[in-house]
Amino acid sequence: MKKPPPLDPQVRGPSDHDVRTQIVEAATEHFSHFGYEKTTVSDLAKAIGFSKAYIYKFFGSKQAIGEVICSDCLSTIMKAVGEAISTAPTASERLRQMFRALVKAGGELFFHDRKLYDIAAAAASGPWPSVCAYENHVKQLVAQIIVEGRNSGEFERKTPLDETANAIYLVMRPYVDPLLLQHNLDLAAEATAQLSSLILRSLAP
């Protein structure tokens, strides 16, 4: 088993954390050139200069590496969304900004590098745990904004909260799910604005 050189003479070997990061970075680079589907763990091992067994010590499968990359991408989107809504003064405006930021950040991340997109496609059609967590996060964010809008009197309170939140998530879903967004990018900006207005009309007290 070929071991990576120690990064610091004081330390006998790199920490597990460093090796994981090194593998993920090399894999991202490799996937972005050759695509996720077409790359095997053997290819990755060869490219990084590690043995296959050494990579398997840190990741149980290729998907486990893809999961970390995917999860990082989705965290970046959620961070952009968090920033976009942080300064919006009302629940209505937060909902609009949220939708807009989701589509903008999602489009940039997944479609800037077409080869990395097949990780997103594999993740979404799985769906992988990282995608489920992302979807849940988006749903929770929707529910939270609705509660805020109900409390401030901006939104109606008759419809059960779960139903309202889920239906709004369904309206957003074609622009949130990376597998669907690819078919919707052309009209995403205009659609986002019109759908936000429709959602807000549906929430009127």
Added chain:
Amino acid sequence: MKKPPPLDPQVRGPSDHDVRTQIVEAATEHFSHFGYEKTTVSDLAKAIGFSKAYIYKFFGSKQAIGEVICSDCLSTIMKAVGEAISTAPTASERLRQMFRALVKAGGELFFHDRKLYDIAAAAASGPWPSVCAYENHVKQLVAQIIVEGRNSGEFERKTPLDETANAIYLVMRPYVDPLLLQHNLDLAAEATAQLSSLILRSLAP
């Protein structure tokens, strides 16, 4: 050029209409076995027993044959939708029935025979004229139901009609466009119900 046998001894050859129908039927059969993308006009000619030149006399390209098949499928969907809404007593109910029937008929037609689905996929990603006409028909039907609901006092009248109709179409689109429906079939039935309710809340006066 091999000519088809006359269908009736009194008639020298089959009418153009008959030949067109014969080609479309044979093509449908052939596509459903071998897929649309993988079939060439030469394959079709061989399968039907016509020369390639004879087929080209009736259809300018493989897409032109696919267009007729696609157009027939879409007409069947629109007929099912027309029947579903014809007995609904209110505009609200017509909107619900329309959405439900679109998803039901679309799912049945396009996914009953997976091989024929690649015609739908090619048609939707083109998009072909038949698909544009179908989308326009759906949009017009939405607008018509909204006008009826505004006239009967069921729906609000403040939002410009175009904006309302287009936004509602956008909500329905992931379940109407065959390219998107394939990713949405699992949750289509539940989604249709929840989205109809959201749409109706957005239309409340």
